[in-house]
Every structure is written in structure tokens, then in C-alpha cells.
Amino acid sequence: MLNMKNIKLFSIMMLVTVLLLAACSEDSSNESSSDNNDGGKKEIEFWTMQLKPTFTDYIEGVISDFEKENPNISIKWVDVPAADLEKKILSAVSSNTAPDVVNLNPTFGSKIAALDGLVNMDEALSDEQKSRYVQGAWKANQLNGNTFAIPWYLNTEVTLNNKAIYEEAGLDPNKPPKTYEKAMEYAKTVKEETGKYGYYPSLDLSLVLQHMVKMGADLTNEEGTKAAFNTQEGLNTFKYFTELYKNDLIPREALTGDQRETIDMYSSGQVGFFAGSNFITQIKKNAPDVYDQTFASQSITGKSGKVTLSVQNVVVPNQTKHQDAAVKFALFLTNAKNQLAFTKLVPILPSAKSALDDPYFSELPEDATATDQVRITAANQLDKAEVLIPPMENYNKLKDAMHDAISAAMLEEMSPQEALDQAEKEWNKILSE
Incomplete structure (x- = not known):
């Protein structure tokens, strides 16, 4: 109605x-x-x-x-x-x-x-x-x-990896990261050994919300009327990306740019791995040398074990x-x-x-x-993949409020808990409209 x-x-x-x-x-x-x-x-x-x-x-x-x-x-x-x-x-x-x-x-x-x-x-x-x-x-x-x-x-989210960067950093290409924790560990190693970025977790569009769900946070209550992410899982998400950003383990563009910049950096050999299976054809066409070094692995996920389905x-x-x-x-x-x-x-x-x-x-x-x-990797994940962000009214407002909050934490304008509190307040306001 x-x-x-x-x-x-x-x-x-x-x-x-x-x-x-x-x-x-x-x-x-x-x-x-x-x-x-x-x-x-x-x-x-x-x-x-x-x-x-x-x-x-x-x-x-x-x-x-x-x-x-x-x-x-x-x-x-x-x-x-x-x-x-x-x-x-x-x-x-x-x-x-x-x-x-x-x-x-x-x-x-x-x-x-x-x-x-x-x-x-x-x-x-x-x-x-x-x-x-x-x-x-x-x-x-x-x-x-x-x-x-x-x-x-x-499609399901698949990680693309640059074998040459793994080898330059002394990492085993046969053991790509499957969890957020391992992704941070690899990001540190790549940065220390090569000066490049190991990991590029884009925070564009709905991706902040998807990261939160994969890390185990519920976005709203069952009725969709109230925010439910101000929990330890939600706080862990904010802390995780704040630490990556503060320690220069991910590019600045991960927060401020869009997914096109992710592809550009990976295609130019500056990034070790990212969630980019949708762009494999573009990489093959525009960066054949990098494409030849690319291999696919399963989606990086967190406590929930969930995989993104598009x-x-x-x-x-x-x-x-x-x-x-x-x-x-x-x-x-x-x-x-x-x-x-x-x-x-x-x-x-x-x-x-x-x-x-x-x-x-x-x-x-x-x-x-x-x-x-x-x-093959995408198909193998299909049974456990799901659309992580359900249809929500005022979706754009909700998405923007979460991005503003995590940005404040990553830029150290607020503590992660203060930023999460701000997001909860904004979401409850929007959900009540």
C-alpha cells in the first residue's frame, strides 16, 4: 500500500x-x-x-x-x-x-x-x-x-590475486587469504616486503554494509524497523577498516574512490588481491600482463561465513x-x-x-x-551465497549514513564506537520516517 x-x-x-x-x-x-x-x-x-x-x-x-x-x-x-x-x-x-x-x-x-x-x-x-x-x-x-x-x-564474489606480487612478498600463491584476519596479515607482509598494497577492500556503494554482514553483524531487527548493528561484530568491522587505513595498509582510494579505481590499481600491478571477479574480462583486455599473473580464489569472508550473491x-x-x-x-x-x-x-x-x-x-x-x-570458483560458492543487503526503504539514505560514519572512524574524526553510535542514531531516524 x-x-x-x-x-x-x-x-x-x-x-x-x-x-x-x-x-x-x-x-x-x-x-x-x-x-x-x-x-x-x-x-x-x-x-x-x-x-x-x-x-x-x-x-x-x-x-x-x-x-x-x-x-x-x-x-x-x-x-x-x-x-x-x-x-x-x-x-x-x-x-x-x-x-x-x-x-x-x-x-x-x-x-x-x-x-x-x-x-x-x-x-x-x-x-x-x-x-x-x-x-x-x-x-x-x-x-x-x-x-x-x-x-x-x-555472480558470486571471487577474489582476484596477482601471483607476481605474492612471490615478490614471499607469500605462497597456493594459500590465498580466505578471511578478513588473513587478508590483513597478507596486507602487512606485502607492504613491508614490496611497498605495494596487498589488499584493496572497496567501501563504495553498499560494500560497507556487505562487509558488516560478512563480519557477523545484523543490519536491522527482523521487522526492519530498528538498527541492530551496534554490537561487538559491528564495532569489530569499524575497528578493522580503521586499522587498515590508519596504518596505510590499504589505498586511500578504498574509502574515497569508486570500484573503477580498484580495477585501475590492480591492472597497473599496484595491488595484490581484491574482490573483482566481475571485472576479469576488463583486466584481460586492458592489462594482459597482469591478467597472465592473475588467479582466482574464494571470497574473503568473516564470522558469518557468508558470500555475496549478485x-x-x-x-x-x-x-x-x-x-x-x-x-x-x-x-x-x-x-x-x-x-x-x-x-x-x-x-x-x-x-x-x-x-x-x-x-x-x-x-x-x-x-x-x-x-x-x-x-568454477564462483559456481562452487553458489550454495552458500546470498544477497546480503535485502530490499530496504530509504536505502540510499541508510547506505550514505553508514559510509559517513565509517569514514569518520577511518579518518580518526571519531573513535570507532562513537562513529558506530552515530550510525545507529541516523539509521533509527531514517527507519522511523
Whole structure:
């Protein structure tokens, strides 16, 4: 139900959406009749996020195959720059011109779902269809007990390591760090022996929150109404990063920069290891010498033992006039065959469970490359991986408040406990809005 929290979350522009959703509910009541009885061809508009031109042939091939199987449905593909997607989908929803199928991540998808703007996949799909997908990915798209998306492709966090820096520092490349404690130990050794940075734990975007969860802290109470991280685990997180920063064991950019700077420093041979499996293709292209020295290892984690799962989804807006056809295409796009083909073009994992049975995700080829290692390592972690930050209202405010607090601790403007107290106070204020 729409309330003042939702209005604040989506800005004034989204006020219009409420009226439109009410209007389109009447349209949707005739939807099944239209899909089942209309002998004319239905056009489904499908939006993706920055897949052209790299994956043009793949997407067009999927569309062609679908249209051959469903001659009464045509697909209009629109590719949107990643930086513009949220703005464009909000504008389309508010003007009642939403596409029929859209590629969105769980965080942003949940914002539209909070306005009852997306088809409930628990109702649209059968139990058998829902069972085809990795459970952790399916759960990542749930809000207030309803599932608002179908998982498309996944990834788990994998550590990339520079073998040359390990050897220069006298470290064994066969024993990369698996815990935060060991990562700090290696960071000290690399700095002392080489003058380089061993570890680059980026604190960009939601990563502060992810580090806290991996170190064993709960972000909120079960109801999501009150901060729960002002505990020993939360304090340990603040102390850990403050010590790394104060002793110059991580780059200054870990706090002040974004993930692009992480990749740049690793690609230039200045960093020993970091969580960067998503960027292995970029490293291969831009820094082939470093790529040749790169090997993959399991995610660095803490007390919780948790591993980060990243999910990309497809959603069906409620405004669609052809819900059955839109859902049918979403299922086709995310079926095991099409997902397996996609994963062989880019280092991602399928959300379709049967696709993961392919030896491609369990058997390293002879003379395996870093890309092969990333794929196998990521797949091996999938059973214990989960989306660590659930959909939360006022997410950006919460994320920024935590970053401000840990920054104050790392810059020694406050003690770690004082900074944690500040974060708790701000979170409770935001959560009560």
C-alpha cells in the first residue's frame, strides 16, 4: 500500500504513478481475455541495461528463436545505458508507457514493487516454473512476502590475486587469504616486503554494509524497523577498516574512490588481491600482463561465513496489456538453454538450476585461464551465497549514513564506537520516517 514513505522514496514524480496504477488495474482486468482471445499479433517491448553492441547477436538470437516458437508475439528490444535506466523506467511508469519486460536489479525492482507496480511472480508462475531457479536468487526478489521478478543471471564474489606480487612478498600463491584476519596479515607482509598494497577492500556503494554482514553483524531487527548493528561484530568491522587505513595498509582510494579505481590499481600491478571477479574480462583486455599473473580464489569472508550473491532480474510491470505473453518471454529468456549460452559469452552464472549441471561450471579445462578459474570458483560458492543487503526503504539514505560514519572512524574524526553510535542514531531516524 502506498504511504508517505513510498512518496519520499520515489520523489514527487512518482505521485502520478498512484493514479496511473489505479487506472491500469482496470486495463489489466481485461488482460487475460485479450491475450487468450485476440487473434492479432502482440508486441512486447523489452528493455535491457547496456547490452549493445557486445551482446547484440545473442539477444537478437534469443528474440528470433522466441518469435519462431510464438508467431503471434513480436519483441521490440530497447537497450538503455546503465546510468539512465532507473530514470527512464520511472518516467515510463509515471507516464503509463512502461515496457512489458525490463532488466532490473533487486534493489531498484523492489522500489517499483513497493508501489504494487510489478506483476507478482508467485501468482503468475506455477510451482514447477518457480522451482527451476536457484533458491537464493529467487528469494532475493521478495518484498512483503511477494516475488516481484524472475532471476536472470548471477555472480558470486571471487577474489582476484596477482601471483607476481605474492612471490615478490614471499607469500605462497597456493594459500590465498580466505578471511578478513588473513587478508590483513597478507596486507602487512606485502607492504613491508614490496611497498605495494596487498589488499584493496572497496567501501563504495553498499560494500560497507556487505562487509558488516560478512563480519557477523545484523543490519536491522527482523521487522526492519530498528538498527541492530551496534554490537561487538559491528564495532569489530569499524575497528578493522580503521586499522587498515590508519596504518596505510590499504589505498586511500578504498574509502574515497569508486570500484573503477580498484580495477585501475590492480591492472597497473599496484595491488595484490581484491574482490573483482566481475571485472576479469576488463583486466584481460586492458592489462594482459597482469591478467597472465592473475588467479582466482574464494571470497574473503568473516564470522558469518557468508558470500555475496549478485542478481540481475527481469520484471514485468503491471501496466503491460499482454501479461501472459510478457511472462512467457521472460521465462524463455531465462530458461536453462539460453542462460547457458549467455554464460559462455561473459563470466556470469545462470540462475536456472539445470544449467548449472553442465560440466562448464564444475570442470576446469587443461591450461585453465583466470577467467576459467573465476567461473568454477564462483559456481562452487553458489550454495552458500546470498544477497546480503535485502530490499530496504530509504536505502540510499541508510547506505550514505553508514559510509559517513565509517569514514569518520577511518579518518580518526571519531573513535570507532562513537562513529558506530552515530550510525545507529541516523539509521533509527531514517527507519522511523
